[in-house]
Amino acid sequence: MHSSIIEIDQKALANNVRYIRSLIDEKVVFSSVLKGNAYGHGAPEMVEALQKLDVNHFSVFSSFEAKEVLDTGVGDFTVMIMGDIDPEDEDWIIENSIEFYVFNFDRLKTMTEKAKRKSSPINIHIELETGMNRTGFNKKDWKQVVDFLKENSEHINLKGLCTHFAGAESISNYKRVQDQRKVFKKGIAFFEKHAISPDKIHCSCSAAVLTFPENNFDMVRIGILQYGLWPSRETFISHLSKKKEQEDPLDPILSWKSYIMDIKPVKKGSYVGYGNSYLAETDMNVASVPVGYGYGYSRSLSNQGRVIVKHNRLSIIGIINMNMLLIDITQANGTVNIGDEVILIGENDDLEITVSSFGNLSSQLNYEVLSRIDKDIPRILK
Numbered sequence: 001m002h003s004s005i006i007e008i009d010q011k012a013l014a015n016n017v018r019y020i021r022s023l024i025d026e027k028v029v030f031s032s033v034l035k036g037n038a039y040g041h042g043a044p045e046m047v048e049a050l051q052k053l054d055v056n057h058f059s060v061f062s063s064f065e066a067k068e069v070l071d072t073g074v075g076d077f078t079v080m081i082m083g084d085i086d087p088e089d090e091d092w093i094i095e096n097s098i099e100f101y102v103f104n105f106d107r108l109k110t111m112t113e114k115a116k117r118k119s120s121p122i123n124i125h126i127e128l129e130t131g132m133n134r135t136g137f138n139k140k141d142w143k144q145v146v147d148f149l150k151e152n153s154e155h156i157n158l159k160g161l162c163t164h165f166a167g168a169e170s171i172s173n174y175k176r177v178q179d180q181r182k183v184f185k186k187g188i189a190f191f192e193k194h195a196i197s198p199d200k201i202h203c204s205c206s207a208a209v210l211t212f213p214e215n216n217f218d219m220v221r222i223g224i225l226q227y228g229l230w231p232s233r234e235t236f237i238s239h240l241s242k243k244k245e246q247e248d249p250l251d252p253i254l255s256w257k258s259y260i261m262d263i264k265p266v267k268k269g270s271y272v273g274y275g276n277s278y279l280a281e282t283d284m285n286v287a288s289v290p291v292g293y294g295y296g297y298s299r300s301l302s303n304q305g306r307v308i309v310k311h312n313r314l315s316i317i318g319i320i321n322m323n324m325l326l327i328d329i330t331q332a333n334g335t336v337n338i339g340d341e342v343i344l345i346g347e348n349d350d351l352e353i354t355v356s357s358f359g360n361l362s363s364q365l366n367y368e369v370l371s372r373i374d375k376d377i378p379r380i381l382k
Contacts, residue, residue, distance in 0.1 A: 143194075
């Protein structure tokens, strides 16, 4: 038994998927982004839950992640690798009809040669560089890409033409994203002019679906929204204002829970935990919880984090160490016992510790908080 568990709320997930689908055209494919262990939620658990909701297109970063998804999914579904491919996995990718991004000639030529030898075509998405300056074919290379695709058409299935926007979650990036959109549209026109027709055109992540819905094209790649969170505070406020909604339409799907491992009295004037960062100013009761930064609970929450125990919001005191944190249970008036549940992220009636508040206190993005949670902690669908 692990010292904590992650619970995934399937009803909340269903609500989020319904809402996201209400934002896109019925014909637009919903690709669920499961990179980073499904943003810390657990990729196998998310695949199982999402397939129940008829989501059957999954985007991952690496071939390692693709194997995990392929091993979990059932029936007819698609796996798309957006980034890293281990050379040892290249044959496996072809043999299992995995789709993958191509953003340089090295990958394009290597995988095409393997496809020829195996007499089995590769399923690729050509990524265009439009201004992110991360991965993608530069404009000067587009003609060479077109020529290569035509010369090797019997060995290549062009599943997509795509790009990624650099910061659609912030108005400060508006001009840059607008410039990217212009370049991408030129790229689409260029490939069309040369009679290259991808199955799908896609560029929108969660933030872009909210801010530039006119560019959803044939598929959208949804990450943070499906988990019930927003790309930024700015996109949340802007979207609610635009839709004239008063309440958050999304529900966070993750709860992180542990338990009280020990309780002990501490005398006034004593230091608590490592070093001397916390001094007991009165007699108090302190409880230990077997979770620390080794499991993804940020050390920067020392002396400022909060947890929920038995309808009490309690303070973390002292320095968070690798496997343990300490909380002040004095205000609970003796109602807290060893073995009681401790909510690290989640809610209990009218009390809640959100991922966003958790992140704000630790100066981390939602994405960062979630993806740092230890992969070995059990994820449970509820």
